[in-house]
Amino acid sequence: MNALENKTAFITGSTLGIGREMAVAASAAGANVVLHGLHDDDAAKDALTACPGEAALVTGDLASDLPGCALDVAEKTIELFPDVDLLVCNAGTYIDKPFLEMDFATFDRTMKLNVYSQFVLVQHFARRWIQNGVAGRIVITGSINGRLAEDAHVAYDTSKGAIESMVRSLAVSLAPHGIRVNGIAPGLFRTPLTEPGLKDPNARAWMELHTPNGKVPGPEVVGGTTVFLLSDAAEHIHGQMLFVDGGMSAWQQPEMPAGWNAGMANKK
Numbered sequence: 400m401n402a403l404e405n406k407t408a409f410i411t412g413s414t415l416g417i418g419r420e421m422a423v424a425a426s427a428a429g430a431n432v433v434l435h436g437l438h439d440d441d442a443a444k445d446a447l448t449a450c451p452g453e454a455a456l457v458t459g460d461l462a463s464d465l466p467g468c469a470l471d472v473a474e475k476t477i478e479l480f481p482d483v484d485l486l487v488c489n490a491g492t493y494i495d496k497p498f499l500e501m502d503f504a505t506f507d508r509t510m511k512l513n514v515y516s517q518f519v520l521v522q523h524f525a526r527r528w529i530q531n532g533v534a535g536r537i538v539i540t541g542s543i544n545g546r547l548a549e550d551a552h553v554a555y556d557t558s559k560g561a562i563e564s565m566v567r568s569l570a571v572s573l574a575p576h577g578i579r580v581n582g583i584a585p586g587l588f589r590t591p592l593t594e595p596g597l598k599d600p601n602a603r604a605w606m607e608l609h610t611p612n613g614k615v616p617g618p619e620v621v622g623g624t625t626v627f628l629l630s631d632a633a634e635h636i637h638g639q640m641l642f643v644d645g646g647m648s649a650w651q652q653p654e655m656p657a658g659w660n661a662g663m664a665n666k667k
Contacts, residue, residue: 401428402428402627402629402630402631402632403429403430403629404428404429404430405429406429406629407430407432407433407480407482407484407485408425408430408431408432408483408485409435409476409483409486409487409524410422410425410434410435410487410489411435411472411487411488411489411516411520412435412436412489412490412491412540413432413434413435413436413446413487414434414435414436414440414442414445414446415436415442415591416590416592416618417585417588417590417618417621418434418435418487418490418540419434419442419449419618420617420618420621420622421489421622421625422434422446422449422450422454423446423449423450423451423622424619424622424623424625424626425485425487425625425626425629426450426451426452426453426454427450427451427622428626430452430485430629431452431453431454431480432452432453432454433454433455433456433476433479433480434446434447434450434454434457435458435459435461435472435476436458437458437459439456439458443456443458455479455480457475457476457479459471459475461490461512461519462492462511462512462515462516465511465516466519469516469520470523472520473519473520473523477527484528484533484536485535485536485537486521486524486535487537487539487540487625488516488517488520488537488540489539489540490512491512491540492512492513493509493552493592494508495509495553495554495555496551497550497551498551505554506553506554509554509555509557509558510554510557513555513559513561513562514561514562514565517539517565518565521537521539521569525573525576528578529576529578534577534578535577535578536579537569537573537578537581538581538582538583538625538628538629539562539565539580539581539582539583540562540582540585541563541566541582541583542559542562542585543584543586543642543648544556544559545562545563545584546560546648547648563584563640566580566581566638566639567638574638579633579634579636580638581633581636581637581639581641582639582641583621583624583625583628583640583643584640584643584644584648585621585643585644586610586642586644586645586647587606587644588616588617588618588620589616589617589618590618593615609647609650610644610646611645611646611649611650612645612646613645614645615645621643624641624643628641
């Protein structure tokens with residue numbers, strides 16, 4: 400199904416993990432794809448090769464010298480494909496420390512990449528699209544951590560909570576211009592970031608136990624979700640965070656022992 404035929408997608412943070420699978424899925428759905436990473440390395444070359452359609456690469460640290468570097472990356476993309484009409488802001492980082500040990504530089508770096516760079520890119524492309532009468536489509540990657548906190552994750556949790564609010568606000572601002580904005584909130588997946596932890600059988604068992612469908616899949620399952628939100632099938636969907644987490648965010652207190660609420664129904 401060529402749901403994105405005649406479209407061009409720019410996907411940040413797309414040489415590894417979830418972003419790579421977003422790019423591959425968009426390419427398979429018929430879009431021209433501009434991938435983005437920090438470096439033109441083996442991972443980037445592999446991601447380009449995995450895309451079945453026309454694909455190119457831009458590099459740059461989106462959090463460096465804001466807004467300068469993010470704007471430079473955007474302009475490099477437009478030079479390659481002036482007709483970019485799909486934007487996926489996926490680049491992000493997790494460099495948290497326990498809260499009482501958190502230094503400002505670490506917190507600031509997380510917010511710059513996870514939040515501020517997304518603002519810069521969306522604004523830049525939205526202004527261009529409105530000027531040219533383009534009905535663009537935007538997807539921003541959040542996380543279940545935008546709603547469910549983890550200990551020693553204050554920077555990451557804060558940034559992903561901001562993304563969820565940003566998605567709603569941008570959708571309201573840009574919908575009158577024919578631009579759709581939505582978000583994806585992934586749960587636990589096998590990625591280069593999580594693979595070291597998943598090698599521990601106890602850690603993997605914990606993750607599977609805390610996911611209602613009992614699975615910790617590869618990031619390819621997010622690709623189809625991305626294509627859907629960018630496609631005409633999602634025409635009337637604005638400002639939504641679509642949770643792709645096996646039901647984890649729907650499950651209240653899964654670690655509570657069995658029988659803890661016995662008799663609660665009889666209490667008034």
